Amino acid sequence: MSVRNQPARFESDTDEALELNFDIQGHPVRRPWWKVWSKRNNRVPWVSIFVVLFVLVLPALLADVITTHDPLRGVLADRLTPPFWMEGGTTTYPLGTDKQGRDILTRLIYGARISLTVSTITILIGAVVGSTLGLLAGYFGGWVDRFVSWLIDTFLSLPHVLLALVIVAAIGPSFVTIVAIIAVTIWASFARQVRGETLSVRETEYVARAHVAGTTSWRILLRHVLPNVANTLIVLATLQVGVVILEESSLSFIGAGIPRPNPSWGVMVADGRDQILISWWISFFPGLCILLVVLSLNLLGDWLRDFLDPKMRQRGRS
């Protein structure tokens, strides 16, 4: 999992763009703003934004408005109805129903709400805890840094699926449990990233100047370091939404996440597992939602990184 948390990406698109912005000797070439803007605009991942918006965010916010079916209780008589385009399908249940007769589309919509809630809360916790510790470690160095670094390493080498199983075995699955487990596993990547950034910001001149001017450490952290790290945080948070969604659905799938009958996408895939031969739609659609949303978030995160963080963009080019 530590690997998935690690932002890595494709260089080529941005590289090409960079080559174009510099002359042979590395001199910036001035271009009319409209050309720059149109090139930039071309690279906005509209499809990704569209997918994130229409598969994740809007359904999550408007679940009660969009659908009239009950996500938890189905009509037993209508169970295992196939999607509308198949024989026996009906537009009442556009994507079919599961073995309890619950509308798949409705459950997907409510599932988006679960995914979005879990990822928002865990990332808020992870980002606050992680960046605080990262800032402290990077700024103060010394034993603070050594301790925090050790904590980061330890948490990154935790077998978190097993931990989740232990916790769930002990206190049972619940919304709070899953949020706690995921928050525990993601703060470390925030901490590591922020620590690195802070270290480099600390070296820069203006922080030194702030020191000379007699500003206190806390002021420096808040006024100088945090804004510099902000872009990194935005990028990391975007990428982490995908990580959290995958994590939550995996844990829910093995029964260590969102408890039934709540329609987490992971739970839905698990529900359809035994029916895969006859009623493939039960498992297929929730998994497809996860795939599309996570894929889009990854593309979006990479794009945001290029857009917001020129330092990261230029890293790796000598």
Added chain:
Amino acid sequence: MSLDQPMGTVNDVPRTAPVLEVQDLRTYLYTRWGTTKAVDGVSFSLGSGETLGIVGESGSGKSMLALSLVRLTPEPAGKIVGGRVMLNGRNVLDLTDRQMREVRGKEISMILQDPQQSLNPVFSVGDQLAEAIRVHDRDLDDKLIHERSVDALKSVHVPAPERRLKNFPHQMSGGMKQRIVGAMAMAYQPQVLVADEPTTALDVTIQAQYLRLLKDLQERTGVAIIVITHDFGVIAETCDRVAVMYAGRFVEEGPVEQIFDHPRHPYTRALLESRPKVDLKSTRLQSIDGQPPSLIDLPIGCRFAARCAYAIERCLAEYPPWFEITEAHAAACWRSEEVPWPSP
């Protein structure tokens, strides 16, 4: 190539047939933004034992020119689109890739700008040197290669060469690395050596040392050297002839003394005037007012006209031809014969 070729006979065109003759070389970079004419019709020739300096600001295309000579322009954007590069009577641009590899290191070598970056950090110096020797001589046994490596290091005055061979690049100083890069380039005694900013990355004290080393190698082997630099100090110290490059083209060419004393192109003069007079060795180009033109949208007329204090209408309308000042000295400026230029 003869070892007794007289050095520094600056006023003469080389008497022997040139080892390298470049005719109307054009190297363009194809980017999404348009075509950058990095090298746009450059011609010169070079006899063995001669040293030609190519001087220009950053972005004038001089590095791209150097890379074009060895056909290592950055792929896939950079392409040599025209001209000829005659090396020992053969057009290098017509060779197959395999033939070209044979030529590199054996007939023409190049020293890259940054010694810190040009050695591979994960292989020992001996390994990298042995590779340069083995590549053109596959049947050498390890012992012979070792001997040759030691000799190569000795030739560039590396102390304790046996021990150095086992070292890794990070264990050496920049000057030492630059010497080793030199040894690699000279391992097969090529006829032409291209040195791209050979001293910019070095300490001032080591710079002079290194330039002396290059001269020394030249005296021993008769290699023709092209020094690419933005530093007139380096030119003064090493070169017989100098060519001034601006926006992809040569604008003035001639013997070093004539160029220094009687520059005939306003750009050359501006370059010379912009450097500090006190210490020749530490000169770096001061900027001239204005920016070099974008190599994508080049003006029809003289490319320097927009920054030139002496520009007349003709300069904007028509690209100047070469005006011969002496037999070896020429400038591409409409007003090169009106010196001293009247004030604007």
Added chain:
Amino acid sequence: MINAVRGLLTLFAVSILVFSLARLTGDPIDVLAPVDISREDEAALRERWGLNGSIWEQYVSFVGNASQGDFGPSFKYPTETAASVIAERLPASISLGIVATVLTLVIGVPLGILSAVKRGSWLDRIAKGLALFGQSVPEFWLAIMLIWFVAVRWNVVPTSGISGWQSYILPSIVISVFGIAALLRLFRSAMLETLGSEYVKLARLKGLSEFKVVWKHALKPASIAPLTFFGGIAVRMLTGATVVEIVFAWPGVGYLAYEAANARDFPVVQALALFTAAVIIIMNLLIDITYAYVDPRVRLGQKAIA
């Protein structure tokens, strides 16, 4: 050496964490023993499972058992120790892990290298797409979809358990998809960096063949950075394939963890968590050692900028 000490410290922290998590519900006896258990039986059970005394004494007995390597008796299989239960399941996981690791290396590394060399080509596009897919696809779903398509519809390979080499095909593909994506990406960006470096230019200047330039001069320095991550990838495949093992009913430690957790077999779950943490720590140590072989700058005691 310092790393080894840090590793031990981490292991210690994990043991406390695991132990206290398992005690979150209070007394395991309440959960496990029948409601009408007699006092004598309860005492016997407590004795057997090391649940006597204060929480500290219990922790000490837990660590004591762990250091002897048996982790105490399993709750679910009272005749066996937790360690022996794990040992039984280990071969299945290790063999699957090896197959998946090999698959990852054989596909991920060359594809990453080639897509950097042929940057912008159709191969590069495919590789990029594959990496993005591998990074984003939920494994459990991919597993089920593969079972649906390959195993059931076309009836080509078995869908669960181990019965011959064919059983390895689907699980190892699913496990390696993520690793392939990660390595591909890492090698691609590392290779792009080294291929654009001055020393690769110099290698070409020497007249070396393109093959040597790419596979020697560009590849070796490029493999330093991915090494860091390969540890994580390998660990994930060797121990963390829990989800995949569950879908394929693979009789390995991942599936065991699931069974044990459902059966509230704490000694086994604890042992597994500790064991996994230990494997991860050892793996990281091995990677530190490997560094020294790949990167000469580390040999002098300075760590390379990874």
